[in-house]
Amino acid sequence: MNDHDDLAFIADALPAFVSEGQEQIASIEQLLLQLEDTPDDRELLDALFRCAHTVKGSAGIFGLDAVVAFTHHVETLLDCLREGELALTPEISTLLLQCNDQIRQLIDQATGGIDDASGQATREALVARLDALHPGASQARPGETTMATKAADQMQAWQVSARFGTDTFRNGMDPLALLSYVGQIGTLDAVHCDDEAVPALDTLDPESCHLGFAFALHTDQGRQAIENAFSFAIDDTVLQIDEAGAATSANETLPDAEPSADTTAAAPARLREPAGTATADPGRYIRVQADRLDAVINLLGELVIASAGASLLARQTRNGALIEANQQIGTLVEDIRNGTLQLRMVPIGESFSRFRRVVRDTAAELGKEVALEIVGGETELDKAVVERIADPLMHLVRNALDHGLETPAQRLAAGKPAQGKLTLSACHESGAILIRIADDGRGIQRDKVLQRAWDRGLVERGVTPPDAEIFNLIFEAGFSTAEKVTNLSGRGVGMDVVRSNIEALRGSVTVSSQEGHGSCIEIRLPLTLAIIDGFLVGVGASRFIFPLDAIAEVIEDRPTATALDARGRSVVELRGRVLPVLSLRTLYALDTPPPERCSVVVIHSGTQRYGVLVDLLLGQHQTVIKPLGRMFRSLRGMSGSSILGNGEVALIFDVASLGQLAMEAATSPSRPQSPASTQGTL
Amino acid sequence: MSRHLLPRELTIHTAADTHRALLAWVAGLGDARAWHVDASPVDETDGAGVQLLLSLSRSAAQAQATLHIETPSPALARACRTLGVAGTLLDIPADGRPA
Numbered sequence: 001m002n003d004h005d006d007l008a009f010i011a012d013a014l015p016a017f018v019s020e021g022q023e024q025i026a027s028i029e030q031l032l033l034q035l036e037d038t039p040d041d042r043e044l045l046d047a048l049f050r051c052a053h054t055v056k057g058s059a060g061i062f063g064l065d066a067v068v069a070f071t072h073h074v075e076t077l078l079d080c081l082r083e084g085e086l087a088l089t090p091e092i093s094t095l096l097l098q099c100n101d102q103i104r105q106l107i108d109q110a111t112g113g114i115d116d117a118s119g120q121a122t123r124e125a126l127v128a129r130l131d132a133l134h135p136g137a138s139q140a141r142p143g144e145t146t147m148a149t150k151a152a153d154q155m156q157a158w159q160v161s162a163r164f165g166t167d168t169f170r171n172g173m174d175p176l177a178l179l180s181y182v183g184q185i186g187t188l189d190a191v192h193c194d195d196e197a198v199p200a201l202d203t204l205d206p207e208s209c210h211l212g213f214a215f216a217l218h219t220d221q222g223r224q225a226i227e228n229a230f231s232f233a234i235d236d237t238v239l240q241i242d243e244a245g246a247a248t249s250a251n252e253t254l255p256d257a258e259p260s261a262d263t264t265a266a267a268p269a270r271l272r273e274p275a276g277t278a279t280a281d282p283g284r285y286i287r288v289q290a291d292r293l294d295a296v297i298n299l300l301g302e303l304v305i306a307s308a309g310a311s312l313l314a315r316q317t318r319n320g321a322l323i324e325a326n327q328q329i330g331t332l333v334e335d336i337r338n339g340t341l342q343l344r345m346v347p348i349g350e351s352f353s354r355f356r357r358v359v360r361d362t363a364a365e366l367g368k369e370v371a372l373e374i375v376g377g378e379t380e381l382d383k384a385v386v387e388r389i390a391d392p393l394m395h396l397v398r399n400a401l402d403h404g405l406e407t408p409a410q411r412l413a414a415g416k417p418a419q420g421k422l423t424l425s426a427c428h429e430s431g432a433i434l435i436r437i438a439d440d441g442r443g444i445q446r447d448k449v450l451q452r453a454w455d456r457g458l459v460e461r462g463v464t465p466p467d468a469e470i471f472n473l474i475f476e477a478g479f480s481t482a483e484k485v486t487n488l489s490g491r492g493v494g495m496d497v498v499r500s501n502i503e504a505l506r507g508s509v510t511v512s513s514q515e516g517h518g519s520c521i522e523i524r525l526p527l528t529l530a531i532i533d534g535f536l537v538g539v540g541a542s543r544f545i546f547p548l549d550a551i552a553e554v555i556e557d558r559p560t561a562t563a564l565d566a567r568g569r570s571v572v573e574l575r576g577r578v579l580p581v582l583s584l585r586t587l588y589a590l591d592t593p594p595p596e597r598c599s600v601v602v603i604h605s606g607t608q609r610y611g612v613l614v615d616l617l618l619g620q621h622q623t624v625i626k627p628l629g630r631m632f633r634s635l636r637g638m639s640g641s642s643i644l645g646n647g648e649v650a651l652i653f654d655v656a657s658l659g660q661l662a663m664e665a666a667t668s669p670s671r672p673q674s675p676a677s678t679q680g681t682l
Numbered sequence: 683m684s685r686h687l688l689p690r691e692l693t694i695h696t697a698a699d700t701h702r703a704l705l706a707w708v709a710g711l712g713d714a715r716a717w718h719v720d721a722s723p724v725d726e727t728d729g730a731g732v733q734l735l736l737s738l739s740r741s742a743a744q745a746q747a748t749l750h751i752e753t754p755s756p757a758l759a760r761a762c763r764t765l766g767v768a769g770t771l772l773d774i775p776a777d778g779r780p781a
Contacts, residue, residue, distance in 0.1 A: 168729075169694045175729035179764050191766030198733055200741040201705055206697035206734055213766065 010062055014110065017058050021067075021107040024051045026354070028100050032093055033356045039088040046228075049078045055103060059110075067106045070123055073130045074099045086133060095133075097357065099126050155218050158186075158241055160226060163194070163212035165236030173233040175211055182229045186219025209236075290383065293343055300337045301624040305643045307333045312646065337624075344384070348426045348435070349377025351386050355397050359422060362401045369408050369418055370401060375425035381433045385525055388505055389435070392498040396437045396521055397422070399495070404441035404519055414516065416440065429524070432507075438520040444471055444513035471511045471519075475499040503656065506532070506547060534623035534642070536650065537601060538616030539584045540592030543650035545623050545642055546601060550655040552609065554617060555600040569662060572600065572611060581611035582662040587637075605655040610662040612653075625652060637661055684711075685718045685752075692724045692731035692758070700731075704738055708745075717742050721754040727761045735771050 031048045035041060052075045059067035074096065080086045102123050160182075164175055182188060194212035198204070217226065223241055230239050311326035352374045363370040405411075405420035412418055423438045446467060453459040453473050464470075477496040502509045506526050513519035526532065534545035555574070564570045568586025571578050579602065585594055600611040625640040632638060632651075639654035686707045689696055711717060719738070724731070735751060742749035754762070754772050762768040 164729075169697075174694070176732065176761050176765055177728070183764065188764075191764070193736075193766040193770070195733075195736045195740075195767065195770070198736045198740060200744050201701065201708060201737050202741065204701065204734070204737040206701035206730065206737075207694060209729065209733065211729060211733055211736075211765075215766065 014062060017062055018107055018111055021055055021058065021110075022104065024055045025100055025104045025107065026350075027051045028055075028103075029097065029357055030353055032096055032100070033360065035088055036090065036093055036360075042082075045078070045082045045088075049075065049082050052078050055107075059107070062110065064106070064110050067103060067110070070099070070106060070127065071103055073127050074103070077130050077133060080133075092133065095126065095129055097361075099130065102126060155220055156222070156243070158217045158219065158223070158226060158243060159214070160217055160242075161212065161214040161240045162230060163238040164209045164233065165238075166208045166210070168209035168211075168233060168236045169207055171233070171236060173236065175209070175213065178230065178233060179213065179215075182215075182217060182226070185221050185225050185229060186217045189216040189218065191215040288343075290344075293340075297337070297340050297344070298626070300333070300340055301626065301643065303333050304337055304624065305647060309647060344382050345380035346383045346386055347378050347380050348386055348433070349374065349379075351390050351393070352377050352424050352426070354390070355393070355424060358394065358397060359401065362398060363405075366401065367407055368401065368405055368420060370405055370420045370422055373421060373423045373425075375423060376427045379426040379428060379433060381525065385433075385505055388501070389507075389523070389525060392501045392523075393424075393435070393437070395495075395498050396523075397424070400437055400439040400441065400519075400521075404439040404443070406442050410442075414442075432524045432526055435523040435525065436520055437523075438518065440518040443515040443517055443519050444474065444511070445515060446470055446513075449473055468510070468512065471513050474511065475509065506549070532623050532625060532652075534621045534652065535601070536618035536621040536644075537599075537612075537614040538618055539614050540590045542584075542588075542590055543618070543644060543648055544584065544614070545621060545650050545652045546603065546612075547652070547655065548620060550603050550605060552602045552604045555602065555611075556617065557597050557599060559597055567661070568613075574602070574611070579609065579611050580662045581613055582658070583613040585613070587661065603655050603659065605659040608659045608663065610659055612658070612662075623650075623652065684714065685720055687720045688724050690723045690725055692727040692734070694728055694730035697730045697734055700734055704734070708738075708741060711745075711747075715747050717747050717749045719749065719751045721751045721758050724755045724758040727758050729765065731758075732761055732765055732767060732771075736767060739771060 028048060028051045031044050031051065035044050035048070038044065052071055056068050056071040056075055059071065077086070077092075077096070081088050081092070086092070102119070105119060162175075162178075164173070168175065179188065179191065192214045194214065195210070197210040197212070199210065219225065226241050227234075227239070230237055307326070307330045311323065311330055314322045314326040317323075355374075356372055359370055359372040400422055405422065406414065406416075408418035411420060421440045423436070425436045425438070427434050449470050450459070450464065453470070453476075454461045458473055458476050459465060475495050475498070499509050502523055502525070507524055509521060509523045511519060511521045533548040535548045535551055537544050537546065558572075564583050564586055566586075568583035570581050570583070572581050573579070579600075581600060583594075584590065585592070595615050598613050598615055599617050601614055601617075602609065602611050621642075621644075623642045626642060628635070628638060628641055628651075632641075637653060637658035638651050639657075640652040642650050642652055644650055686704065689700055689703075692700060708717075717738075719735075739749045749771075751771050759768065759772060762772050
């Protein structure tokens with residue numbers, strides 16, 4: 001039963017560990033990269049050590065022995081660095097970064113991945129290199145205190161007494177966990193618990209702490225390390241640390257309460273663990289599960305709708321006071337909704353700083369010198385967008401490094417400084433976020449691009465479009481001008497994928513360039529995926545929403561086209577050009593007679609342009625996007641739904657896939673009907 | 683009624699409940715000279731849990747009774763050793779091995 005509970009507890013807590021572990025790994029990476037600029041920064045080294053220690057500690061709780069064993073070697077080396085026994089050279093830094101990658105892999109495997117032999121071999125090789133830097137480390141077994149490997153003459157005995165404050169437990173501190181941790185930085189001896197202040201049961205407040213401890217500690221880590229151990233509880237704790245005398249030999253110390261992972265596990269993981277760096281930085285954050293936040297946002301959406309309904313009813317009563325009260329509620333609800341949407345906003349800087357590593361490694365691999373500059377990392381946007389933009393950004397950064405920036409020799413020959421510059425910047429621009437990836441490399445060779453476009457038939461031979469259009473051709477499928485295909489890029493796949501990924505986020509990407517001086521890629525993204533500016537239209541009794549920015553123009557009040565095919569496709573003439581149009585009534589089999597006159601909403605999606613026949617234009621509408629129910633998942637042309645003020649449901653179009661439905665009309669009119677027949681009235 | 687079974691989780695999260703249970707148990711003990719607590723179920727404990735046992739031990743002393751914390755689980759024994767109360771609570775040496 002207990003085993004079962006433990007297993008259940010571990011299964012529940014494991015995802016949290018993996019996510020926290022990944023954060024620690026990311027911090028380690030950032031710290032290592034920062035340390036490359038300031039290799040002697042003691043605070044950074046301390047932070048680095050704490051991160052590794054936390055990973056090892058929490059991995060121990062979950063019995064992830066591979067993580068513990070491997071991280072232990074890293075931790076040992078970090079400890080040497082911290083103690084100044086070793087200097088952090090670029091080689092060590094690279095080694096530690098590689099080790100960090102392995103730890104990340106191991107943690108990822110904790111959730112069920114399978115370790116492959118090559119991973120093990122890599123780790124063994126890395127451990128050998130780590131130990132070569134610090135030969136003593138190899139004898140230390142994971143779980144042992146590192147002191148076992150230290151020379152005896154570095155040992156120092158301390159007499160420590162700590163009286164915990166009344167609120168210690170309530171503040172999430174646990175003397176047991178603290179002492180266990182202290183046991184890891186040295187050898188605890190003669191622990192004496194001062195329980196004089198503990199009252200009898202009848203007068204005890206079981207949640208107040210009345211404990212004090214005195215103990216001798218043999219450690220090689222100095223006063224600061226001991227103070228650090230208590231730093232989480234320092235506000236509540238009266239701490240006294242005295243030097244107990246001359247150095248003692250490690251051999252004389254008692255092998256007492258071993259600070260094994262079990263001891264830590266005995267302390268509830270809910271209590272803050274002293275080794276955790278999450279608490280080291282008392283940033284005022286609360287960690288909230290994203291789906292809880294989404295649930296609140298959904299509820300608020302409902303509230304908006306309900307409040308709109310209420311004010312409608314209020315207006316019908318013509319009771320002035322009631323109407324006013326309802327309006328006020330409506331305003332407040334809007335404010336709350338906007339505030340809640342803000343909660344999903346995260347700074348993009350975190351995503352950006354991941355690129356430090358990419359730039360460092362890629363530049364080294366290519367033999368280039370590149371400085372990465374990050375501007376506007378505090379710019380905020382929806383977490384979902386941040387996550388989904390990471391891959392396209394990665395591709396663009398690699399591309400800039402590979403194709404854009406030159407080797408130092410080439411740069412010097414071109415009269416530029418040997419070190420290239422890559423700038424990642426972000427800023428808000430009229431309700432959207434603008435991300436720029438700029439380099440000062442060779443730029444895009446316009447003529448080469450044009451030649452390639454001619455060769456590939458992307459542009460009619462002999463036609464020279466404006467420069468901006470030529471540059472944007474690099475986002476076309478199957479386009480690459482790289483003369484040499486490298487590991488990184490140049491295969492002609494990617495840039496088109498980058499563009500479609502960005503467009504899937506309702507964003508856009510453009511490129512500008514000056515030959516010899518560099519290029520700049522600009523990505524515009526909506527701030528959030530949860531709410532859009534929509535354009536509401538009606539067909540019969542049904543309501544539909546287009547994303548407002550996809551609408552090129554609207555042609556009002558024209559005779560209803562008659563010559564529709566079975567799937568509601570036709571063409572109209574727009575300023576001398578043929579525009580494919582789509583009748584929603586036919587496409588989705590809406591069961592209402594067409595009006596005599598209708599309107600055409602002209603949509604642009606990528607390079608396509610098409611029209612949609614609608615009955616009514618109902619104007620702009622702030623749209624809270626809700627996912628489609630399972631029944632409608634297979635429905636082509638739709639991306640979501642929204643609830644209108646009167647409680648009706650409106651479907652939101654996915655303009656790209658709706659465009660495909662419209663375009664198919666021209667190319668394969670005889671293809672059998674796929675989605676519409678399954679739909680009744682909406 | 684004579685032997686009190688400690689809960690599986692003896693921590694700050696259960697301290698209030700355990701405290702109530704112990705108070706009720708002690709109230710029913712009357713003039714018993716020996717208080718017996720079965721500590722075998724405890725597989726999770728912390729400073730607050732151990733403090734509760736220290737408080738129980740103080741109550742026992744006031745009632746001139748002897749507290750016997752019997753068959754302590756490894757988790758409890760380890761916690762008591764770490765906190766230096768193994769001698770007070772468990773009748774095992776401070777640096778002893780698990781009972």
